[in-house]
Amino acid sequence: xxxxxxxxxPKSDPHPLIRMQAIRKSYFSGDxxxxxxxxxxxxxxxxxxxxxxxxxxxxxxxxxxxxxxLDTPTSGTFNLxxxxxxxxxxxxxxxxxxxxxxxxxxxxxxxxxxxxxxxxALPLLYAGVSMREARERAMKKLALTGLGTFGKRLPxxxxxxxxxxxxxxxxxxCDPALILADEPTGNLDTTTSQEIMELxxxxxxxxxxxxxxxxxxxxxxxxxxRLVRLKDGLVTYDGPVAGAHF
Ligand SMILES: Nc1ncnc2c1ncn2[C@@H]1O[C@H](COP(=O)(O)OP(=O)(O)O)[C@@H](O)[C@H]1O
Ligand SMILES: [Mg+2]
Numbered sequence: 001x002x003x004x005x006x007x008x009x010p011k012s013d014p015h016p017l018i019r020m021q022a023i024r025k026s027y028f029s030g031d032x033x034x035x036x037x038x039x040x041x042x043x044x045x046x047x048x049x050x051x052x053x054x055x056x057x058x059x060x061x062x063x064x065x066x067x068x069x070l071d072t073p074t075s076g077t078f079n080l081x082x083x084x085x086x087x088x089x090x091x092x093x094x095x096x097x098x099x100x101x102x103x104x105x106x107x108x109x110x111x112x113x114x115x116x117x118x119x120x121a122l123p124l125l126y127a128g129v130s131m132r133e134a135r136e137r138a139m140k141k142l143a144l145t146g147l148g149t150f151g152k153r154l155p156x157x158x159x160x161x162x163x164x165x166x167x168x169x170x171x172x173x174c175d176p177a178l179i180l181a182d183e184p185t186g187n188l189d190t191t192t193s194q195e196i197m198e199l200x201x202x203x204x205x206x207x208x209x210x211x212x213x214x215x216x217x218x219x220x221x222x223x224x225x226r227l228v229r230l231k232d233g234l235v236t237y238d239g240p241v242a243g244a245h246f
Contacts, residue, residue: 015082017177017210018044018067023076025062036062038233044212046177049204051221051241052214054230060214061182063230067212068180069097081177098127102171104181108163110155116142117151120170127174141169145199161192168199179203181213185220197223218246
């Protein structure tokens with residue numbers, strides 16, 4: 001039998017960035033099993049801009065944690081950028097994650113006592129890049145999100161929207177193919193949310209970064225081109241945002 005992993009991928013049909021098949025996830029507490037995801041199939045191609053919606057408790061964050069290799073599924077297959085996640089060691093999985101994915105969270109998650117440039121540089125330092133080069137690359141990403149002159153400030157010296165831009169700069173600093181953002185506008189007012197979504201749109205169009213965003217708000221989801229709706233751990237809609245009911 002030829003090993004399928006060894007066969008060449010045809011150039012016109014490269015592997016998708018993400019392919020999940022029959023993903024199930026339960027949380028266990030002692031003998032008690034709480035099933036949360038009940039069989040998710042999801043394929044995401046490079047360059048897509050996808051919004052994930054669903055009621056609180058429907059499994060959005062659980063799904064994002066699996067997509068981000070921060071948690072493992074109970075069963076099913078998850079292929080990230082051509083690599084079968086279950087077949088990688090923890091170290092290899094961490095390497096694929098660091099190279100492929102940038103994370104953005106609702107609460108920004110900046111280190112309070114650290115200047116913005118160093119907050120952004122941190123993932124590069126973890127990856128073994130020198131301080132000097134890490135700061136240079138961090139300043140470029142701050143400039144890309146409109147904060148080129150803010151490097152020396154501390155997080156409490158800028159607004160919430162600016163803090164989220166810093167977090168997006170940090171997510172970009174390792175040049176990921178994919179940004180995973182779990183309710184990135186959840187702590188922001190309407191105008192600032194629009195600015196952040198315009199930034200994601202620009203990164204998607206100009207830098208060709210694939211974007212996956214979880215949101216409660218139809219007005220935020222409408223910036224995406226594809227909508228995935230979850231209900232009780234199952235996908236109930238997967239299609240264009242334009243044709244979707246909100
Ligand atoms: N670490 C955990 N241990 C046990 N149950 C969890 C854990 N994380 C989430 N859950 C449960 O899984 C369900 C889905 O949670 P979550 O994925 O956070 O949903 P959402 O992000 O859509 O609000 C909820 O019922 C939640 O209580
Ligand atoms: Mg959540």
